[in-house]
Amino acid sequence: MKLLIINGPNLNLLGKREPEVYGSTTFQDYFEQLQSKFPKVELEYYQSNIEGELIGKIQEVGFSYDGIVLNAAAYTHTSVGIGDAVKAVETPVIEVHISNTHKREDFRHVSYISSGARGVILGFGLQSYDLAIQSFL
Ligand code: CA2
Numbered sequence: 001m002k003l004l005i006i007n008g009p010n011l012n013l014l015g016k017r018e019p020e021v022y023g024s025t026t027f028q029d030y031f032e033q034l035q036s037k038f039p040k041v042e043l044e045y046y047q048s049n050i051e052g053e054l055i056g057k058i059q060e061v062g063f064s065y066d067g068i069v070l071n072a073a074a075y076t077h078t079s080v081g082i083g084d085a086v087k088a089v090e091t092p093v094i095e096v097h098i099s100n101t102h103k104r105e106d107f108r109h110v111s112y113i114s115s116g117a118r119g120v121i122l123g124f125g126l127q128s129y130d131l132a133i134q135s136f137l
């Protein structure tokens with residue numbers, strides 16, 4: 001089972017800024033915990049702040065990997081291109097969010113990813129990623 005976690009813009013700041021919203025764990029530390037928890041899963045991680053790079057990565061792995069766990073961050077609410085890429089590939093995509101976007105500003109209630117995703121998990125903090133991985137097992 002080969003899965004890729006893709007994080008979008010600013011998620012490289014996790015654990016370093018705004019801990020009251022996004023917690024105090026860095027994604028690198030959390031990713032190592034996930035690798036220990038799911039030793040049988042070939043788990044990889046990619047982060048970019050650039051929309052086109054995220055689209056490129058979805059296309060690159062989207063015909064060979066077993067699953068993509070995607071937090072497109074702010075691009076969730078703006079990117080027709082990432083939404084189209086999710087629909088274009090064969091690999092199932094689970095959309096995740098750390099926060100409950102529906103409890104936040106109205107512009108975060110819209111997602112261009114959800115209609116192409118297999119499922120959506122949000123609001124469980126970093127555990128949202130763990131739950132998404134479990135959904136593939
Ligand atoms: O809750 C989520 O996972 C979000 O995808 C996070 C995005 C936000 O734009 C979405 O509406 C919901 C923002 C990620 C920014 O991450 C930061 C982490 C630390 C410090 C500042 C930003």
